[in-house]
Amino acid sequence: MFLKKSIIALTGLFLCLFLIVHLSANCILLLPETIARDLYNSYSTTLRESTIIKVIAYVLYLSIILHVFYALLITLKNRKAKPQKYVINKSNENSSWTSQNMGLIGVIILLFIIVHLANFWARIKLGIGEEVGLDAMGNKDVYEVTHTLFQNIYFVIFYTLISIPLALHLHHGLKSAFKTLGFYHKKGLTILAKIALFYAIVMGFGFGIIPFIVYFK
Amino acid sequence: MKVTFKIWRQEGPKDKGEIKTYEVDGLTEDMSFLEALDHLNELLVLKNENVIAFEYDCREGICGQCGVFINGRAHGPHDNITTCQLHMRSFNDGDTIVVEPWLAASFPVIKDLIVDRSAFDRIIEQGAFISAKTGTAAEANAILIGREVADKAMDVAACIGCGACVATCKNASASLFTAAKINHLNSLPQGKPEASKRVLEMTKQMELEGFGSCTFTGACEVECPEGISIINIAEMNARRSKAKWLS
Numbered sequence: 059m060f061l062k063k064s065i066i067a068l069t070g071l072f073l074c075l076f077l078i079v080h081l082s083a084n085c086i087l088l089l090p091e092t093i094a095r096d097l098y099n100s101y102s103t104t105l106r107e108s109t110i111i112k113v114i115a116y117v118l119y120l121s122i123i124l125h126v127f128y129a130l131l132i133t134l135k136n137r138k139a140k141p142q143k144y145v146i147n148k149s150n151e152n153s154s155w156t157s158q159n160m161g162l163i164g165v166i167i168l169l170f171i172i173v174h175l176a177n178f179w180a181r182i183k184l185g186i187g188e189e190v191g192l193d194a195m196g197n198k199d200v201y202e203v204t205h206t207l208f209q210n211i212y213f214v215i216f217y218t219l220i221s222i223p224l225a226l227h228l229h230h231g232l233k234s235a236f237k238t239l240g241f242y243h244k245k246g247l248t249i250l251a252k253i254a255l256f257y258a259i260v261m262g263f264g265f266g267i268i269p270f271i272v273y274f275k
Numbered sequence: 276m277k278v279t280f281k282i283w284r285q286e287g288p289k290d291k292g293e294i295k296t297y298e299v300d301g302l303t304e305d306m307s308f309l310e311a312l313d314h315l316n317e318l319l320v321l322k323n324e325n326v327i328a329f330e331y332d333c334r335e336g337i338c339g340q341c342g343v344f345i346n347g348r349a350h351g352p353h354d355n356i357t358t359c360q361l362h363m364r365s366f367n368d369g370d371t372i373v374v375e376p377w378l379a380a381s382f383p384v385i386k387d388l389i390v391d392r393s394a395f396d397r398i399i400e401q402g403a404f405i406s407a408k409t410g411t412a413a414e415a416n417a418i419l420i421g422r423e424v425a426d427k428a429m430d431v432a433a434c435i436g437c438g439a440c441v442a443t444c445k446n447a448s449a450s451l452f453t454a455a456k457i458n459h460l461n462s463l464p465q466g467k468p469e470a471s472k473r474v475l476e477m478t479k480q481m482e483l484e485g486f487g488s489c490t491f492t493g494a495c496e497v498e499c500p501e502g503i504s505i506i507n508i509a510e511m512n513a514r515r516s517k518a519k520w521l522s
């Protein structure tokens with residue numbers, strides 16, 4: 059149980075780092091179209107061709123899988139430890155809703171990841187579905203894929219709404235991961251709680267607003 | 276003062292339990308919650324009915340026997356108290372009060388509101404002690420302990436093993452209890468010789484007993500009558516990793 063929890067924490071922290079890079083790259087979409095298209099496409103081509111990024115990509119896939127897999131195992135075990143529910147339980151008076159529902163929030167995010175991967179990763183990397191065109195420089199036109207997707211208001215709303223559970227999950231996850239890994243410095247944890255809140259807000263807001271901006275661009 | 280009690284009744288460990296309703300009159304605001312249950316039991320005796328089984332000993336917040344789940348909270352509506360420290364003035368005339376036993380697979384119900392918490396004892400047996408020759412009491416100043424360390428050890432030594440942490444945890448995790456017992460002894464010089472063994476064996480027993488794992492909801496530290504901080508669980512995790520990988 060300790061090892062499983064540590065794996066969830068470590069993979070979670072790695073995914074947190076990944077999101078920072080991901081969001082930074084998304085910010086390119088905010089630039090004027092002429093610059094954004096070239097920059098975004100050459101950036102993603104560079105990523106696809108770099109060996110080091112390829113390795114990191116595998117670590118990333120593995121992290122997602124392990125994070126989900128062990129979370130599932132732990133959840134099942136925890137359910138077994140508490141098979142019966144109270145007739146009345148006012149858990150909102152002693153803990154946050156998020157902390158009580160990390161599993162549910164996680165499932166929502168997982169569903170999103172699947173849709174998200176189908177939208178981008180499957181098309182660009184695996185070549186499944188509609189073929190991705192090339193831009194003037196001969197790079198795969200990932201910008202176009204993004205741009206077209208976010209012309210669809212339903213996807214925009216979906217992506218924006220999902221940033222809420224994402225932010226909640228990140229907030230509780232980041233705070234708890236360090237404790238799971240044994241960080242128990244009292245002042246440090248107070249600072250960490252603030253960083254986690256800040257991080258979650260930036261991530262939630264960032265990922266949530268960009269699709270909208272692209273839509274209205 | 277008149278209230279409606281809805282109380283979990285269960286004949287024995289194997290029987291199916293259910294909530295039963297009791298209208299109780301003649302209570303006063305300065306009765307303790309346990310006295311209100313006593314009062315109800317007296318009425319039941321007069322009616323020749325089975326009394327409600329509930330546990331207590333000290334009735335002053337030091338033994339940890341009296342834990343029950345009241346209106347959706349461990350030990351009732353207030354933070355950081357035991358059930359025996361709860362008074363009827365915390366409720367209003369006409370209130371409905373739902374009383375349930377601690378719920379956890381590792382705390383099977385014995386009867387009504389009484390659960391078997393011997394899983395805690397078995398965790399204790401794995402190392403919440405120091406092996407030392409007894410005899411005449413040693414000179415108190417023979418081992419000097421800094422104030423900060425002594426205070427910290429005292430904060431966790433305050434754990435009365437009531438089980439509220441397990442009861443309130445959605446995972447029925449015994450982490451706060453186990454962490455308190457480990458950190459208490461492992462932070463003191465007397466506990467050092469067996470520190471690694473203690474943390475490894477006690478956490479192992481905690482798992483064997485079928486308690487869930489800690490996901491840091493923080494509910495336990497709110498319901499703990501001694502206000503033991505959840506940071507202790509992080510400290511236990513650190514001590515455990517150290518014992519496991521570095522020694």
Ligand code: FES
Nearest residue numbers: 334338339341359
């Ligand atoms: S009866 Fe001893 S703590 Fe409540």
